[in-house]
Amino acid sequence: MTELLKKLMLTSGVSGRENKIREVIRSEAEKYADEVITDPMGNLIAHKRGKGKRVMFAAHMDEIGYFVTFIDEKGLIRVGAVGGINTLAASYCDVISENGVYGIALPTEANELPKVESLYIDIGAKSRKQAEARVKVGDYFVHVPRLKRLSGNKYVGRPFDDRIGCLVLLEALKNVKDTDNDLYFVFTVQEEVGLRGAKPAAYRIEPDIAIAVDVTSVGGKPTSPKSKVKLGDGAAIKIKDSSVICSYELVCRMREIAVDSKIKYQDEILLKGGTDTASMQTSKAGCLAGGISIPTAYIHSVNEMIDMSDVKEAIKLACAVAERI
């Protein structure tokens, strides 16, 4: 599992440019699914056929980053943000372009919280000409991907949001036992820029039940929001976030399944941030939608932190829901 996680974490793909990470996931999904397709927006849909309820799981492949918009005469790269960049966390951190060009993201105002449009990237070029030989307008940069084990079950790195969800889906696809349910494991695109990919995917699949697997923020840290969710307290069952109110009967059923299967879980209300749950709930004629979340500290920073024991519970919960919902 760690080898697969490493591969998922270290392959980059900003929103709208998920081609590389899609191929990594495709080669894994093809081993266990009856059929794997890519839709026009780029969502990867792995299907495990059955005659029962149609259940759609979604985790997004894309990550936050930058598009190059302008190269100035000094060879500094101006960028536009893709998704919710935390400028405090991003400043003075290293970045890498789709073609492997390494650089540092810097604020133009050194002594105040920078606005995202004033961030620039220094790739060590001396002039516009030198920079243009390595980077062009329209290329993307991401913060350098990392994965490191801390003490115990804790891991730090990026982008756990949402490659850890992709891992949960792939493990669930692999481990799910015989069930009548018609299962779709969907790796979506463009979540970070407004939950865009999951909508057409759900339009195609028309699920009875849709479950997004994504990260959620934790409480208890000095900088964290007021939340009861904690690292190490198990998989989180989503009740609400700022994009969605989960279908209540589904929330109750997921809790029952967790209790029956002795899966450690905690309830989640995410105050800030949305997930694909919202897009799927309101796509076409609508469906019952919920979420399984992985508690994650410092989301959207270069040092996101998770507890692997929560991931294991999330995989168990996803499997149990797939089999028994």
Next chain:
Amino acid sequence: MKELLKKLSEAFGPSGYEDGVRTIIKEYIGNDLPQSCELMEDRAGNLYFHCKNEDKPRLMINAHMDEVGFMVTGITDTGYLKFGCVGGMNPIVLGAKRVVSERGIKGVTVAKPIHLLTPEEKEKAPTVDGMCIDIGAASKEDAEKYTDIGDYFVFDSGYVEYGDGFIKCKALDDRHGCAIMCKLIDAIKAGACTDFDLWFAFTCKEEISYSSARCASEFIKPDYALVIESKAVQDTYGVEDERKVAILGDGAIISFMDNSTVYDRGVVDHLISICNENSIPYQLNKYISGGNDSSAIQKSIYGVRVGLISAPSRYIHSQANVVKYSDVEAMYEIAQRLITGPNSIVKE
């Protein structure tokens, strides 16, 4: 194309009241159509031209007919009209501008002359709440003879060619897109071949939401879409180089991303290669801003591969929208080569 562009841009068509524009386009296309072609409308107000080519990949070309404007929300006791904006406008562009209503009533937006501003007022940006339209009425009763709550107004500002190939008019956003589509339809009528099941969608209400484009996309179910638009740029004064977005005269803008859409990379690459192969001037967007119908189209039905070409436009959403004609010509060239070119836009 200039004569058509003038006629379309001067037509009255704020979001939700595009009838005048739609009529001009319908009359321009006419009834004498090739057998494989059809003109139709839907209940959302969109106008479609379909060039049938069964079993071929379906391509939708899209431009919006509507423009920004104003809606009367009240009449004061002294006969002035309170209004709200239809579409996004910076109130600073509204000071003492000529406007005209759907009934042809002329008016001027009210702004205090500098002589009467207090020092505090001079420092503050104006707000729409503090403005009204003066139609020269003597009283509330008099004003009610000429207008009513719910009436539309638009800028009263005609078509002028000036300088080195520049055009100024209200509503160039997105009537130049409509003009380009009419000219493409001319080419189809004259026998240009296309290997697509080709649709042209003239959409409504883009300035207030993208819902009409979504209706169009759900009706057509395209594989690909090309949106033809205006893009706000400020290449003249007061904006740093890295925020100018694009330069008028440097060609059509091919966007890779804006605030509402990340464009399909395959379509973007295809548009760029069309430009390179045919020496058509183009530029990539050098700042990320704005949004348009693309976002609704991309996410509709099973997902649509969407691309955008736009005319760099100064002073957009004001009475004096400015584009450079050579950029509009470049956009026509790109779209024309797209629809007559190979139908395998994205290579898998």
